[in-house]
Structure formats: structure tokens, C-alpha cells
Amino acid sequence: MEEMIITAYGWIKVRRCQAKSKRTGNLCGIAAARWKRACKWHGGKRTGARTLEGRAQCTAAKTVHGEDSQAIRETSSAKMREMKELFNILPR
Numbered sequence: 001m002e003e004m005i006i007t008a009y010g011w012i013k014v015r016r017c018q019a020k021s022k023r024t025g026n027l028c029g030i031a032a033a034r035w036k037r038a039c040k041w042h043g044g045k046r047t048g049a050r051t052l053e054g055r056a057q058c059t060a061a062k063t064v065h066g067e068d069s070q071a072i073r074e075t076s077s078a079k080m081r082e083m084k085e086l087f088n089i090l091p092r
């Protein structure tokens with residue numbers, strides 16, 4: 001399938017929608033929204049977060065928690081190893 005669609009006797013040249021159908025597995029293929037890669041049903045009308053609140057929600061959703069790090073994990077596993085050794089020393 002060609003990437004562009006030419007309509008209106010060659011006056012309008014637009015991209016095809018690149019979305020893949022869940023049902024058939026084929027490309028959507030209809031004309032994409034202006035300056036976009038997808039048609040109006042597959043995200044061509046999306047504008048992204050516009051308000052400050054929306055931007056903040058996006059940031060919060062994509063931020064890694066930061067509660068854990070390599071150093072913290074190494075310390076934790078070393079302590080766990082030490083605890084297991086002590087547990088094995090105990091008489092049963």
C-alpha cells in the first residue's frame with residue numbers, strides 16, 4: 001500500500017493512516033488527519049495534554065518512583081545474606 005493518497009484530481013495529497021487493525025491485522029489505510037500520521041479514529045485528533053494539570057498528570061505517570069536504587073538493593077541483599085548466615089548458626 002502506498003504511503004500517500006492523492007485525491008480531488010491530484011489537488012490533495014495526504015498520508016495514509018498507519019494504524020493496524022486489531023480485528024484483521026491490516027493497516028487502516030484511510031487518509032490521515034492533516035499534519036498527522038493517523039486518521040481521526042486512530043489518534044489523529046489527539047492534541048496531548050493542554051492544561052497545566054494535564055501536563056502534571058503526564059509527568060506524574062511517567063516518573064519513576066525513585067524509592068529504590070542499585071546501592072539500596074545491594075545493601076538490602078547484603079543484609080539479607082548476613083541474616084541467613086546468622087539463621088544457619090542458630091542451634092535447632
Ligand SMILES: [Zn+2]
Nearest residue numbers: 017028039042
Ligand atoms: Zn486509521
